[in-house]
Amino acid sequence: MLTALSDGLITGLILASIAAGFVLVYRASDILNFAQAQYAMLGAFLYVTYAQHLPLALAVLAACLTTGAVGAISYLGVIRPMVGQPMFATVIVTVALGNVITDISGVVWGPGQRSVPNFFEHLHLEHFLGLSATNVALLGSGLILAFYGLLALMLKWSHMGIAMRAAAENPVLTSTVGISVTAVYIVAWVTAGIGATLAGVSFAQQNGVSLGLGDLGLLAFPPLILGGLDSLLGAFIGGIIVGVIDAIVITYGNSQAQFAVTYALLLIILMVRPTGLFGSREVRRI
Protein backbone atom coordinates (compact mmCIF):
# COMPACT_ATOMS: atom_id res chain seq x y z
CA MET A 1 0.00 0.00 0.00
CA LEU A 2 2.82 2.35 0.88
CA THR A 3 4.56 1.74 -2.44
CA ALA A 4 1.27 2.31 -4.23
CA LEU A 5 0.91 5.60 -2.39
CA SER A 6 4.43 6.81 -3.13
CA ASP A 7 4.16 5.69 -6.78
CA GLY A 8 0.86 7.48 -6.96
CA LEU A 9 2.37 10.61 -5.49
CA ILE A 10 5.13 10.65 -8.10
CA THR A 11 2.71 9.99 -10.98
CA GLY A 12 0.38 12.57 -9.50
CA LEU A 13 3.01 15.29 -9.48
CA ILE A 14 3.89 14.50 -13.09
CA LEU A 15 0.22 14.66 -14.09
CA ALA A 16 -0.15 17.86 -12.09
CA SER A 17 2.58 19.65 -13.99
CA ILE A 18 1.05 18.65 -17.34
CA ALA A 19 -2.34 19.77 -16.04
CA ALA A 20 -0.79 23.09 -14.96
CA GLY A 21 0.05 23.69 -18.62
CA PHE A 22 -3.58 23.04 -19.58
CA VAL A 23 -4.74 25.52 -16.95
CA LEU A 24 -2.32 28.27 -17.99
CA VAL A 25 -3.21 27.99 -21.66
CA TYR A 26 -6.92 27.69 -20.95
CA ARG A 27 -6.91 30.75 -18.73
CA ALA A 28 -4.92 32.80 -21.19
CA SER A 29 -6.41 31.88 -24.54
CA ASP A 30 -9.63 30.01 -23.69
CA ILE A 31 -8.65 26.87 -25.53
CA LEU A 32 -7.83 23.37 -24.36
CA ASN A 33 -4.43 22.43 -25.76
CA PHE A 34 -4.61 18.74 -26.66
CA ALA A 35 -0.92 18.86 -27.67
CA GLN A 36 0.22 19.48 -24.09
CA ALA A 37 1.10 15.81 -23.51
CA GLN A 38 3.21 15.78 -26.66
CA TYR A 39 5.23 18.71 -25.31
CA ALA A 40 6.13 16.44 -22.37
CA MET A 41 7.28 13.71 -24.75
CA LEU A 42 9.23 16.17 -26.90
CA GLY A 43 10.89 17.60 -23.80
CA ALA A 44 12.02 14.17 -22.63
CA PHE A 45 13.40 13.28 -26.08
CA LEU A 46 15.25 16.60 -26.27
CA TYR A 47 16.69 16.02 -22.79
CA VAL A 48 18.08 12.63 -23.90
CA THR A 49 19.66 14.19 -26.98
CA TYR A 50 21.11 17.23 -25.21
CA ALA A 51 22.46 15.05 -22.39
CA GLN A 52 24.84 13.45 -24.87
CA HIS A 53 26.66 16.76 -25.29
CA LEU A 54 25.88 18.85 -22.20
CA PRO A 55 26.00 18.44 -18.43
CA LEU A 56 22.65 17.09 -17.25
CA ALA A 57 21.50 20.27 -15.49
CA LEU A 58 22.17 22.28 -18.65
CA ALA A 59 20.45 19.59 -20.72
CA VAL A 60 17.26 19.99 -18.66
CA LEU A 61 17.47 23.75 -19.05
CA ALA A 62 18.05 23.51 -22.80
CA ALA A 63 15.16 21.06 -23.19
CA CYS A 64 12.88 23.42 -21.23
CA LEU A 65 13.88 26.37 -23.41
CA THR A 66 13.44 24.46 -26.67
CA THR A 67 10.03 23.13 -25.72
CA GLY A 68 9.08 26.59 -24.50
CA ALA A 69 10.05 27.94 -27.91
CA VAL A 70 7.93 25.24 -29.56
CA GLY A 71 5.05 26.40 -27.34
CA ALA A 72 5.54 30.00 -28.48
CA ILE A 73 5.73 28.93 -32.13
CA SER A 74 2.55 26.86 -31.73
CA TYR A 75 0.73 29.88 -30.36
CA LEU A 76 1.99 32.41 -32.91
CA GLY A 77 1.90 30.11 -35.93
CA VAL A 78 -1.23 28.07 -35.35
CA ILE A 79 -3.43 29.24 -32.49
CA ARG A 80 -3.31 33.01 -32.94
CA PRO A 81 -4.44 32.94 -36.60
CA MET A 82 -7.40 30.79 -35.51
CA VAL A 83 -8.98 33.51 -33.36
CA GLY A 84 -12.70 33.70 -33.98
CA GLN A 85 -13.01 30.19 -35.36
CA PRO A 86 -15.46 27.83 -33.63
CA MET A 87 -14.48 25.66 -30.66
CA PHE A 88 -14.33 22.42 -32.66
CA ALA A 89 -11.70 23.92 -34.97
CA THR A 90 -9.39 24.68 -32.05
CA VAL A 91 -9.80 21.13 -30.73
CA ILE A 92 -8.97 19.63 -34.13
CA VAL A 93 -6.01 21.95 -34.66
CA THR A 94 -4.41 21.20 -31.28
CA VAL A 95 -4.92 17.44 -31.72
CA ALA A 96 -3.28 17.74 -35.15
CA LEU A 97 -0.48 19.77 -33.56
CA GLY A 98 0.12 16.95 -31.09
CA ASN A 99 0.19 14.52 -34.00
CA VAL A 100 2.78 16.65 -35.79
CA ILE A 101 5.03 16.64 -32.70
CA THR A 102 4.63 12.87 -32.31
CA ASP A 103 5.38 12.25 -35.99
CA ILE A 104 8.43 14.50 -36.05
CA SER A 105 9.70 12.72 -32.93
CA GLY A 106 8.99 9.40 -34.65
CA VAL A 107 11.01 10.44 -37.70
CA VAL A 108 13.89 11.90 -35.66
CA TRP A 109 14.15 9.45 -32.76
CA GLY A 110 12.39 6.37 -34.15
CA PRO A 111 9.67 4.28 -32.55
CA GLY A 112 11.86 2.54 -29.95
CA GLN A 113 12.19 3.09 -26.22
CA ARG A 114 15.13 5.20 -25.00
CA SER A 115 16.62 5.10 -21.55
CA VAL A 116 17.22 8.45 -19.95
CA PRO A 117 20.37 9.52 -18.11
CA ASN A 118 19.48 9.82 -14.44
CA PHE A 119 19.57 13.47 -13.51
CA PHE A 120 20.42 12.87 -9.88
CA GLU A 121 22.87 10.03 -10.38
CA HIS A 122 25.98 12.12 -10.81
CA LEU A 123 25.12 14.14 -7.73
CA HIS A 124 25.50 10.89 -5.73
CA LEU A 125 22.72 11.90 -3.41
CA GLU A 126 22.09 8.30 -2.49
CA HIS A 127 25.50 8.24 -0.79
CA PHE A 128 25.40 11.19 1.52
CA LEU A 129 21.69 11.44 2.08
CA GLY A 130 20.97 7.74 2.09
CA LEU A 131 18.20 8.12 -0.49
CA SER A 132 16.80 5.05 -2.23
CA ALA A 133 15.83 4.88 -5.88
CA THR A 134 12.21 5.78 -5.14
CA ASN A 135 13.31 8.74 -3.12
CA VAL A 136 15.46 9.87 -6.02
CA ALA A 137 12.32 9.77 -8.14
CA LEU A 138 10.53 11.74 -5.43
CA LEU A 139 13.32 14.27 -5.69
CA GLY A 140 12.60 14.54 -9.42
CA SER A 141 9.08 15.38 -8.45
CA GLY A 142 10.53 17.99 -6.12
CA LEU A 143 11.69 19.76 -9.25
CA ILE A 144 8.07 19.92 -10.31
CA LEU A 145 7.02 21.17 -6.88
CA ALA A 146 9.58 23.96 -7.15
CA PHE A 147 8.16 24.83 -10.57
CA TYR A 148 4.69 24.96 -9.09
CA GLY A 149 5.83 27.18 -6.25
CA LEU A 150 7.52 29.60 -8.61
CA LEU A 151 4.49 29.62 -10.88
CA ALA A 152 2.10 30.35 -8.02
CA LEU A 153 4.36 33.15 -6.75
CA MET A 154 4.67 34.58 -10.22
CA LEU A 155 0.92 34.54 -10.84
CA LYS A 156 0.25 36.13 -7.47
CA TRP A 157 2.82 38.90 -7.20
CA SER A 158 4.89 39.53 -10.30
CA HIS A 159 3.89 42.15 -12.84
CA MET A 160 3.59 39.48 -15.54
CA GLY A 161 1.44 37.32 -13.28
CA ILE A 162 -0.96 40.18 -12.60
CA ALA A 163 -1.04 41.00 -16.31
CA MET A 164 -1.81 37.33 -17.00
CA ARG A 165 -4.75 37.28 -14.62
CA ALA A 166 -5.99 40.56 -16.05
CA ALA A 167 -5.74 39.27 -19.63
CA ALA A 168 -7.65 36.14 -18.68
CA GLU A 169 -10.38 38.26 -17.12
CA ASN A 170 -10.78 40.80 -19.89
CA PRO A 171 -8.32 40.95 -22.81
CA VAL A 172 -9.69 44.12 -24.37
CA LEU A 173 -9.61 46.14 -21.16
CA THR A 174 -6.13 44.81 -20.40
CA SER A 175 -4.76 45.93 -23.74
CA THR A 176 -6.18 49.44 -23.26
CA VAL A 177 -4.04 49.97 -20.14
CA GLY A 178 -0.90 49.32 -22.17
CA ILE A 179 -0.27 45.65 -21.46
CA SER A 180 0.66 43.60 -24.48
CA VAL A 181 -1.87 40.77 -24.36
CA THR A 182 0.05 38.90 -27.04
CA ALA A 183 3.14 38.88 -24.84
CA VAL A 184 1.04 37.56 -21.96
CA TYR A 185 -0.30 34.74 -24.12
CA ILE A 186 3.20 33.87 -25.32
CA VAL A 187 4.43 33.69 -21.72
CA ALA A 188 1.55 31.35 -20.89
CA TRP A 189 2.38 29.01 -23.78
CA VAL A 190 6.11 29.04 -23.01
CA THR A 191 5.46 28.28 -19.34
CA ALA A 192 3.15 25.45 -20.36
CA GLY A 193 5.94 24.01 -22.50
CA ILE A 194 8.44 24.26 -19.62
CA GLY A 195 6.08 22.57 -17.17
CA ALA A 196 5.44 19.78 -19.66
CA THR A 197 9.19 19.28 -20.16
CA LEU A 198 9.78 18.95 -16.41
CA ALA A 199 6.96 16.39 -16.29
CA GLY A 200 8.35 14.48 -19.26
CA VAL A 201 11.90 14.40 -17.87
CA SER A 202 10.72 13.28 -14.42
CA PHE A 203 8.56 10.56 -15.93
CA ALA A 204 11.37 9.39 -18.18
CA GLN A 205 13.74 9.15 -15.19
CA GLN A 206 11.96 5.96 -14.18
CA ASN A 207 10.37 4.63 -17.33
CA GLY A 208 12.51 5.85 -20.21
CA VAL A 209 11.01 7.77 -23.08
CA SER A 210 9.11 6.53 -26.13
CA LEU A 211 6.38 7.89 -28.37
CA GLY A 212 3.83 6.32 -25.99
CA LEU A 213 4.61 9.05 -23.46
CA GLY A 214 2.33 11.37 -25.44
CA ASP A 215 -0.62 9.00 -24.92
CA LEU A 216 0.13 8.67 -21.24
CA GLY A 217 -0.08 12.43 -20.91
CA LEU A 218 -3.79 12.12 -21.72
CA LEU A 219 -4.13 10.86 -18.15
CA ALA A 220 -3.77 14.54 -17.20
CA PHE A 221 -7.30 15.42 -18.35
CA PRO A 222 -9.13 13.73 -15.44
CA PRO A 223 -7.08 15.67 -12.83
CA LEU A 224 -7.73 18.83 -14.79
CA ILE A 225 -11.50 18.33 -14.65
CA LEU A 226 -11.38 17.11 -11.04
CA GLY A 227 -9.53 20.23 -9.97
CA GLY A 228 -11.57 22.61 -12.07
CA LEU A 229 -10.55 23.69 -15.54
CA ASP A 230 -9.10 27.06 -14.54
CA SER A 231 -7.54 26.45 -11.13
CA LEU A 232 -3.82 25.90 -10.67
CA LEU A 233 -4.31 24.62 -7.12
CA GLY A 234 -7.06 22.36 -8.43
CA ALA A 235 -4.76 20.90 -11.09
CA PHE A 236 -2.17 20.21 -8.39
CA ILE A 237 -4.54 18.48 -5.96
CA GLY A 238 -6.45 16.77 -8.78
CA GLY A 239 -3.16 15.45 -10.15
CA ILE A 240 -2.21 13.88 -6.85
CA ILE A 241 -5.66 12.36 -6.26
CA VAL A 242 -5.81 10.86 -9.76
CA GLY A 243 -2.18 9.71 -9.48
CA VAL A 244 -2.96 7.79 -6.30
CA ILE A 245 -6.15 6.29 -7.75
CA ASP A 246 -4.14 5.30 -10.81
CA ALA A 247 -1.44 3.62 -8.70
CA ILE A 248 -4.07 1.73 -6.69
CA VAL A 249 -5.71 0.50 -9.91
CA ILE A 250 -2.34 -0.68 -11.23
CA THR A 251 -1.27 -2.33 -7.97
CA TYR A 252 -4.50 -4.05 -7.02
CA GLY A 253 -6.34 -4.29 -10.29
CA ASN A 254 -5.43 -4.35 -13.91
CA SER A 255 -2.91 -1.96 -15.44
CA GLN A 256 -4.94 -1.96 -18.65
CA ALA A 257 -7.84 -0.47 -16.72
CA GLN A 258 -6.08 2.72 -15.66
CA PHE A 259 -7.42 4.88 -18.48
CA ALA A 260 -10.94 3.43 -18.30
CA VAL A 261 -11.14 4.01 -14.54
CA THR A 262 -9.72 7.54 -14.49
CA TYR A 263 -11.83 8.60 -17.46
CA ALA A 264 -14.95 7.10 -15.90
CA LEU A 265 -14.11 9.32 -12.93
CA LEU A 266 -13.88 12.28 -15.32
CA LEU A 267 -17.36 11.54 -16.67
CA ILE A 268 -18.79 11.25 -13.16
CA ILE A 269 -17.27 14.60 -12.17
CA LEU A 270 -18.65 16.17 -15.34
CA MET A 271 -22.14 14.92 -14.51
CA VAL A 272 -22.09 15.68 -10.79
CA ARG A 273 -19.92 18.76 -10.33
CA PRO A 274 -18.75 20.23 -13.64
CA THR A 275 -16.75 23.02 -11.99
CA GLY A 276 -14.55 20.48 -10.21
CA LEU A 277 -13.12 21.06 -6.75
CA PHE A 278 -11.71 24.54 -7.25
CA GLY A 279 -13.00 25.75 -10.60
CA SER A 280 -14.33 29.27 -10.41
CA ARG A 281 -15.41 30.24 -13.87
CA GLU A 282 -18.96 29.41 -14.72
CA VAL A 283 -19.23 26.32 -16.86
CA ARG A 284 -21.14 26.94 -20.04
CA ARG A 285 -24.49 25.42 -19.24
CA ILE A 286 -27.29 24.97 -21.66
Add this chain to the structure above:
Amino acid sequence: MMRRRPVVLLLALLALTACWTALLIRGSAFTLAEADQVLTAVPAALALTLLTGRAGQVSLAQAALLALGGFCAGIIGGFWNVPFIVVLILAMIVGGAAGLVASLPAFRLGGFYLALSTLTLYYVVYYALQSLQNAGPEQLTGYGVPSAVVGIALTSEADWYVALTVIVALCVIVLARMFRSDIGRAWSAISHNELAASITGIEISKYKMAAFAISSAFVSLSGVLSAYQIGRVTIDQYTLGMAITYYAMIVIGGIGSITGAIVGATLVTLLPYWTANIAGLLPQQMPLARSLSDNIGYTSDLVVSLITIGVLVVAPQGLVGLGTALIRRMRNAKIGDSAILDACQQMAERVKGRA
Protein backbone atom coordinates in the same frame (compact mmCIF):
# COMPACT_ATOMS: atom_id res chain seq x y z
CA MET B 1 -39.36 21.54 -55.95
CA MET B 2 -38.89 19.25 -52.97
CA ARG B 3 -40.15 16.34 -55.03
CA ARG B 4 -37.56 16.90 -57.73
CA ARG B 5 -34.61 17.18 -55.35
CA PRO B 6 -33.94 13.42 -54.89
CA VAL B 7 -33.82 12.99 -58.67
CA VAL B 8 -31.16 15.70 -58.96
CA LEU B 9 -29.25 14.10 -56.13
CA LEU B 10 -29.47 10.67 -57.73
CA LEU B 11 -28.22 12.05 -61.04
CA ALA B 12 -25.32 13.75 -59.27
CA LEU B 13 -24.48 10.49 -57.54
CA LEU B 14 -24.59 8.61 -60.83
CA ALA B 15 -22.24 11.20 -62.35
CA LEU B 16 -19.90 10.84 -59.38
CA THR B 17 -19.90 7.07 -59.65
CA ALA B 18 -19.27 7.31 -63.38
CA CYS B 19 -16.27 9.60 -62.77
CA TRP B 20 -14.93 7.18 -60.20
CA THR B 21 -15.34 4.16 -62.41
CA ALA B 22 -13.78 5.95 -65.37
CA LEU B 23 -10.74 6.83 -63.25
CA LEU B 24 -10.58 3.22 -62.08
CA ILE B 25 -10.69 1.76 -65.56
CA ARG B 26 -7.92 4.08 -66.68
CA GLY B 27 -6.09 2.55 -63.75
CA SER B 28 -3.69 5.43 -63.36
CA ALA B 29 -5.25 7.26 -60.44
CA PHE B 30 -5.69 4.37 -58.03
CA THR B 31 -6.36 0.68 -57.85
CA LEU B 32 -9.58 -1.13 -57.02
CA ALA B 33 -8.26 -2.00 -53.56
CA GLU B 34 -7.54 1.66 -52.84
CA ALA B 35 -10.99 2.64 -54.11
CA ASP B 36 -12.54 0.12 -51.70
CA GLN B 37 -10.51 1.63 -48.88
CA VAL B 38 -11.75 5.11 -49.73
CA LEU B 39 -15.39 4.03 -49.95
CA THR B 40 -15.09 2.21 -46.62
CA ALA B 41 -13.90 5.41 -44.95
CA VAL B 42 -16.64 7.59 -46.46
CA PRO B 43 -19.50 6.74 -44.01
CA ALA B 44 -17.26 7.63 -41.02
CA ALA B 45 -16.19 10.87 -42.70
CA LEU B 46 -19.84 11.70 -43.45
CA ALA B 47 -20.64 11.02 -39.80
CA LEU B 48 -18.18 13.74 -38.80
CA THR B 49 -19.63 16.06 -41.45
CA LEU B 50 -22.89 15.65 -39.58
CA LEU B 51 -21.54 15.90 -36.04
CA THR B 52 -18.88 18.58 -36.44
CA GLY B 53 -19.73 20.28 -39.70
CA ARG B 54 -23.46 20.61 -39.11
CA ALA B 55 -24.05 20.32 -35.36
CA GLY B 56 -20.75 21.92 -34.29
CA GLN B 57 -19.79 19.19 -31.79
CA VAL B 58 -16.46 17.36 -31.50
CA SER B 59 -15.89 13.68 -30.86
CA LEU B 60 -12.54 11.97 -30.41
CA ALA B 61 -14.07 8.51 -30.02
CA GLN B 62 -14.09 7.41 -33.68
CA ALA B 63 -11.77 4.47 -32.96
CA ALA B 64 -14.10 3.14 -30.23
CA LEU B 65 -17.09 3.24 -32.58
CA LEU B 66 -15.14 1.60 -35.40
CA ALA B 67 -14.09 -1.05 -32.86
CA LEU B 68 -17.71 -1.61 -31.83
CA GLY B 69 -18.61 -2.13 -35.49
CA GLY B 70 -15.65 -4.43 -36.00
CA PHE B 71 -16.43 -6.51 -32.94
CA CYS B 72 -20.08 -6.76 -33.97
CA ALA B 73 -18.82 -8.22 -37.24
CA GLY B 74 -16.44 -10.55 -35.39
CA ILE B 75 -18.80 -11.76 -32.67
CA ILE B 76 -22.32 -11.45 -34.09
CA GLY B 77 -21.31 -12.13 -37.70
CA GLY B 78 -18.40 -14.51 -37.14
CA PHE B 79 -19.22 -16.30 -33.91
CA TRP B 80 -23.01 -16.46 -34.13
CA ASN B 81 -23.16 -16.64 -37.94
CA VAL B 82 -25.72 -13.87 -38.35
CA PRO B 83 -26.12 -12.61 -41.97
CA PHE B 84 -24.14 -9.54 -43.11
CA ILE B 85 -27.08 -7.17 -43.53
CA VAL B 86 -28.43 -7.95 -40.05
CA VAL B 87 -24.95 -7.40 -38.56
CA LEU B 88 -24.77 -4.07 -40.37
CA ILE B 89 -28.05 -2.90 -38.82
CA LEU B 90 -27.25 -4.29 -35.37
CA ALA B 91 -23.84 -2.60 -35.38
CA MET B 92 -25.43 0.72 -36.27
CA ILE B 93 -27.84 0.31 -33.35
CA VAL B 94 -24.99 -0.60 -30.96
CA GLY B 95 -22.84 2.31 -32.17
CA GLY B 96 -25.76 4.71 -31.97
CA ALA B 97 -26.53 3.61 -28.41
CA ALA B 98 -22.88 4.12 -27.41
CA GLY B 99 -22.90 7.60 -28.93
CA LEU B 100 -26.11 8.40 -27.07
CA VAL B 101 -24.59 7.35 -23.73
CA ALA B 102 -21.42 9.37 -24.38
CA SER B 103 -23.51 12.45 -25.09
CA LEU B 104 -25.51 12.24 -21.86
CA PRO B 105 -23.48 15.12 -20.34
CA ALA B 106 -24.97 17.27 -23.12
CA PHE B 107 -27.89 17.87 -20.76
CA ARG B 108 -25.65 19.95 -18.54
CA LEU B 109 -22.55 20.83 -20.53
CA GLY B 110 -21.25 21.97 -23.86
CA GLY B 111 -18.01 22.90 -25.53
CA PHE B 112 -14.78 21.28 -24.43
CA TYR B 113 -16.47 19.23 -21.72
CA LEU B 114 -18.43 17.23 -24.25
CA ALA B 115 -15.26 16.58 -26.27
CA LEU B 116 -13.61 15.22 -23.12
CA SER B 117 -16.54 12.95 -22.37
CA THR B 118 -16.07 11.33 -25.79
CA LEU B 119 -12.55 10.43 -24.64
CA THR B 120 -14.24 8.54 -21.80
CA LEU B 121 -16.28 6.67 -24.39
CA TYR B 122 -13.08 5.69 -26.18
CA TYR B 123 -11.21 4.44 -23.13
CA VAL B 124 -14.17 2.59 -21.58
CA VAL B 125 -15.16 0.86 -24.84
CA TYR B 126 -11.52 0.01 -25.60
CA TYR B 127 -11.05 -1.51 -22.16
CA ALA B 128 -14.31 -3.46 -22.35
CA LEU B 129 -13.52 -4.93 -25.78
CA GLN B 130 -9.91 -5.60 -24.78
CA SER B 131 -11.09 -7.55 -21.72
CA LEU B 132 -13.59 -9.42 -23.86
CA GLN B 133 -10.93 -10.42 -26.36
CA ASN B 134 -8.37 -11.35 -23.70
CA ALA B 135 -10.89 -13.48 -21.80
CA GLY B 136 -11.39 -15.95 -24.65
CA PRO B 137 -9.25 -18.03 -26.98
CA GLU B 138 -9.16 -15.03 -29.36
CA GLN B 139 -6.59 -13.29 -27.15
CA LEU B 140 -3.79 -13.47 -29.69
CA THR B 141 -5.53 -14.09 -32.98
CA GLY B 142 -8.54 -11.80 -32.67
CA TYR B 143 -11.93 -12.65 -34.14
CA GLY B 144 -12.25 -14.06 -37.63
CA VAL B 145 -14.93 -12.47 -39.80
CA PRO B 146 -16.56 -14.54 -42.57
CA SER B 147 -17.03 -13.12 -46.04
CA ALA B 148 -20.14 -11.02 -46.43
CA VAL B 149 -23.08 -12.55 -48.26
CA VAL B 150 -25.61 -10.33 -49.99
CA GLY B 151 -27.36 -12.80 -52.27
CA ILE B 152 -23.88 -13.69 -53.48
CA ALA B 153 -20.72 -13.78 -51.39
CA LEU B 154 -18.59 -10.65 -51.68
CA THR B 155 -15.13 -12.04 -52.21
CA SER B 156 -13.27 -10.01 -54.83
CA GLU B 157 -12.36 -6.34 -54.68
CA ALA B 158 -14.73 -5.70 -57.59
CA ASP B 159 -17.66 -7.25 -55.66
CA TRP B 160 -16.91 -4.98 -52.75
CA TYR B 161 -16.57 -1.97 -55.04
CA VAL B 162 -20.13 -2.42 -56.25
CA ALA B 163 -21.53 -3.13 -52.78
CA LEU B 164 -19.66 -0.19 -51.20
CA THR B 165 -20.83 2.17 -53.93
CA VAL B 166 -24.43 1.25 -53.18
CA ILE B 167 -23.95 1.62 -49.42
CA VAL B 168 -22.15 4.98 -49.75
CA ALA B 169 -24.85 6.22 -52.13
CA LEU B 170 -27.52 5.27 -49.58
CA CYS B 171 -25.60 7.07 -46.83
CA VAL B 172 -25.29 10.19 -48.97
CA ILE B 173 -29.00 10.21 -49.80
CA VAL B 174 -30.02 9.69 -46.17
CA LEU B 175 -27.68 12.40 -44.86
CA ALA B 176 -28.50 14.90 -47.61
CA ARG B 177 -32.20 14.55 -46.84
CA MET B 178 -31.50 14.80 -43.12
CA PHE B 179 -29.49 18.01 -43.57
CA ARG B 180 -32.39 19.60 -45.45
CA SER B 181 -35.01 18.49 -42.93
CA ASP B 182 -36.01 20.10 -39.62
CA ILE B 183 -33.35 18.24 -37.69
CA GLY B 184 -30.59 19.38 -40.05
CA ARG B 185 -31.67 23.00 -39.77
CA ALA B 186 -31.82 22.69 -36.00
CA TRP B 187 -28.22 21.42 -36.01
CA SER B 188 -27.12 24.34 -38.15
CA ALA B 189 -28.83 26.76 -35.80
CA ILE B 190 -27.13 25.19 -32.77
CA SER B 191 -23.69 25.29 -34.35
CA HIS B 192 -24.07 28.94 -35.31
CA ASN B 193 -25.47 30.26 -32.05
CA GLU B 194 -26.71 28.05 -29.25
CA LEU B 195 -28.42 30.83 -27.36
CA ALA B 196 -30.30 32.07 -30.41
CA ALA B 197 -31.25 28.51 -31.30
CA SER B 198 -32.68 27.86 -27.85
CA ILE B 199 -34.70 31.07 -28.01
CA THR B 200 -36.37 29.85 -31.21
CA GLY B 201 -37.57 26.83 -29.26
CA ILE B 202 -34.97 24.23 -30.26
CA GLU B 203 -34.26 21.77 -27.47
CA ILE B 204 -30.50 21.94 -27.74
CA SER B 205 -29.49 18.96 -25.62
CA LYS B 206 -31.86 16.61 -27.46
CA TYR B 207 -30.61 17.66 -30.89
CA LYS B 208 -27.01 17.36 -29.73
CA MET B 209 -27.66 13.85 -28.46
CA ALA B 210 -29.35 12.98 -31.74
CA ALA B 211 -26.28 14.24 -33.61
CA PHE B 212 -23.98 12.09 -31.48
CA ALA B 213 -26.19 9.00 -31.80
CA ILE B 214 -26.72 9.21 -35.57
CA SER B 215 -23.10 10.03 -36.37
CA SER B 216 -21.90 7.22 -34.10
CA ALA B 217 -24.12 4.77 -35.98
CA PHE B 218 -22.50 5.76 -39.28
CA VAL B 219 -18.98 5.40 -37.83
CA SER B 220 -19.87 1.89 -36.65
CA LEU B 221 -21.09 1.14 -40.17
CA SER B 222 -17.60 1.96 -41.45
CA GLY B 223 -16.16 -0.33 -38.79
CA VAL B 224 -18.33 -3.27 -39.93
CA LEU B 225 -17.44 -2.71 -43.58
CA SER B 226 -13.70 -2.64 -42.97
CA ALA B 227 -13.85 -5.69 -40.64
CA TYR B 228 -15.63 -7.76 -43.31
CA GLN B 229 -13.04 -6.78 -45.90
CA ILE B 230 -10.02 -7.45 -43.71
CA GLY B 231 -11.55 -10.66 -42.37
CA ARG B 232 -10.18 -10.32 -38.84
CA VAL B 233 -10.54 -7.90 -35.93
CA THR B 234 -8.25 -7.34 -32.97
CA ILE B 235 -8.55 -4.52 -30.46
CA ASP B 236 -4.97 -3.28 -31.02
CA GLN B 237 -5.80 -1.88 -34.44
CA TYR B 238 -8.19 0.73 -33.02
CA THR B 239 -5.91 3.51 -31.78
CA LEU B 240 -7.03 6.88 -30.45
CA GLY B 241 -5.11 8.56 -33.27
CA MET B 242 -7.65 7.31 -35.84
CA ALA B 243 -9.90 10.20 -34.81
CA ILE B 244 -7.57 12.75 -36.35
CA THR B 245 -7.42 10.81 -39.63
CA TYR B 246 -11.16 11.17 -40.08
CA TYR B 247 -11.05 14.80 -38.99
CA ALA B 248 -8.31 15.38 -41.57
CA MET B 249 -10.73 14.08 -44.22
CA ILE B 250 -13.53 16.53 -43.47
CA VAL B 251 -11.18 19.45 -42.79
CA ILE B 252 -9.25 19.03 -46.03
CA GLY B 253 -12.38 18.36 -48.10
CA GLY B 254 -14.49 21.05 -46.45
CA ILE B 255 -16.22 20.92 -43.07
CA GLY B 256 -19.97 20.51 -43.36
CA SER B 257 -20.09 19.54 -47.01
CA ILE B 258 -20.99 16.04 -48.21
CA THR B 259 -18.91 16.49 -51.35
CA GLY B 260 -16.08 17.68 -49.13
CA ALA B 261 -16.24 14.53 -47.01
CA ILE B 262 -15.96 12.34 -50.11
CA VAL B 263 -13.13 14.41 -51.62
CA GLY B 264 -11.33 14.47 -48.27
CA ALA B 265 -11.76 10.73 -47.68
CA THR B 266 -10.26 10.10 -51.12
CA LEU B 267 -7.26 12.40 -50.56
CA VAL B 268 -6.46 11.31 -47.00
CA THR B 269 -6.75 7.62 -47.86
CA LEU B 270 -4.51 7.95 -50.91
CA LEU B 271 -1.99 10.43 -49.44
CA PRO B 272 0.06 7.76 -47.59
CA TYR B 273 0.61 5.91 -50.88
CA TRP B 274 1.73 9.11 -52.60
CA THR B 275 3.94 10.06 -49.65
CA ALA B 276 5.61 6.66 -49.77
CA ASN B 277 6.25 7.06 -53.49
CA ILE B 278 7.73 10.54 -53.07
CA ALA B 279 9.85 9.54 -50.06
CA GLY B 280 11.23 6.67 -52.14
CA LEU B 281 12.37 9.16 -54.78
CA LEU B 282 14.44 11.22 -52.30
CA PRO B 283 18.22 10.65 -52.36
CA GLN B 284 18.67 7.93 -49.76
CA GLN B 285 22.23 9.01 -48.87
CA MET B 286 20.82 12.03 -47.06
CA PRO B 287 20.23 11.15 -43.38
CA LEU B 288 16.93 13.06 -43.28
CA ALA B 289 15.60 11.35 -46.39
CA ARG B 290 16.63 8.00 -44.92
CA SER B 291 14.85 8.50 -41.63
CA LEU B 292 11.81 9.85 -43.50
CA SER B 293 11.48 6.68 -45.53
CA ASP B 294 12.53 4.39 -42.68
CA ASN B 295 9.67 5.73 -40.56
CA ILE B 296 7.25 6.05 -43.44
CA GLY B 297 4.21 5.60 -41.19
CA TYR B 298 5.15 8.70 -39.22
CA THR B 299 6.11 10.61 -42.36
CA SER B 300 2.76 10.11 -44.05
CA ASP B 301 0.90 10.89 -40.85
CA LEU B 302 3.01 14.03 -40.53
CA VAL B 303 2.04 15.12 -44.04
CA VAL B 304 -1.67 14.59 -43.31
CA SER B 305 -1.47 16.46 -39.97
CA LEU B 306 0.46 19.37 -41.47
CA ILE B 307 -2.02 19.73 -44.32
CA THR B 308 -4.89 19.62 -41.80
CA ILE B 309 -3.35 22.42 -39.73
CA GLY B 310 -2.54 24.40 -42.87
CA VAL B 311 -6.10 24.15 -44.16
CA LEU B 312 -7.61 25.09 -40.78
CA VAL B 313 -5.36 28.14 -40.43
CA VAL B 314 -5.32 29.38 -44.02
CA ALA B 315 -8.55 28.17 -45.64
CA PRO B 316 -10.98 26.84 -42.99
CA GLN B 317 -13.60 26.06 -45.64
CA GLY B 318 -11.43 23.36 -47.18
CA LEU B 319 -11.04 22.37 -50.83
CA VAL B 320 -14.74 22.58 -51.64
CA GLY B 321 -14.89 26.04 -50.08
CA LEU B 322 -11.84 27.11 -52.08
CA GLY B 323 -13.39 25.77 -55.27
CA THR B 324 -16.66 27.65 -54.82
CA ALA B 325 -14.81 30.84 -53.81
CA LEU B 326 -12.66 30.59 -56.94
CA ILE B 327 -15.68 30.15 -59.17
CA ARG B 328 -17.47 33.04 -57.50
CA ARG B 329 -14.44 35.27 -57.99
CA MET B 330 -14.12 34.35 -61.64
CA ARG B 331 -17.80 35.05 -62.14
CA ASN B 332 -17.53 38.44 -60.43
CA ALA B 333 -14.33 39.45 -62.22
CA LYS B 334 -16.01 38.96 -65.60
CA ILE B 335 -12.73 38.28 -67.31
CA GLY B 336 -11.38 35.46 -69.39
CA ASP B 337 -12.92 33.14 -71.91
CA SER B 338 -16.68 32.96 -71.50
CA ALA B 339 -16.68 29.29 -72.47
CA ILE B 340 -14.41 28.48 -69.50
CA LEU B 341 -16.61 30.58 -67.24
CA ASP B 342 -19.71 28.75 -68.40
CA ALA B 343 -18.08 25.40 -67.78
CA CYS B 344 -17.06 26.52 -64.30
CA GLN B 345 -20.57 27.71 -63.55
CA GLN B 346 -21.99 24.42 -64.67
CA MET B 347 -19.51 22.66 -62.43
CA ALA B 348 -20.55 24.86 -59.52
CA GLU B 349 -24.18 23.96 -60.11
CA ARG B 350 -23.27 20.30 -60.13
CA VAL B 351 -21.26 20.65 -56.92
CA LYS B 352 -24.19 22.41 -55.30
CA GLY B 353 -26.52 19.70 -56.50
CA ARG B 354 -24.36 17.04 -54.94
CA ALA B 355 -23.93 18.87 -51.66
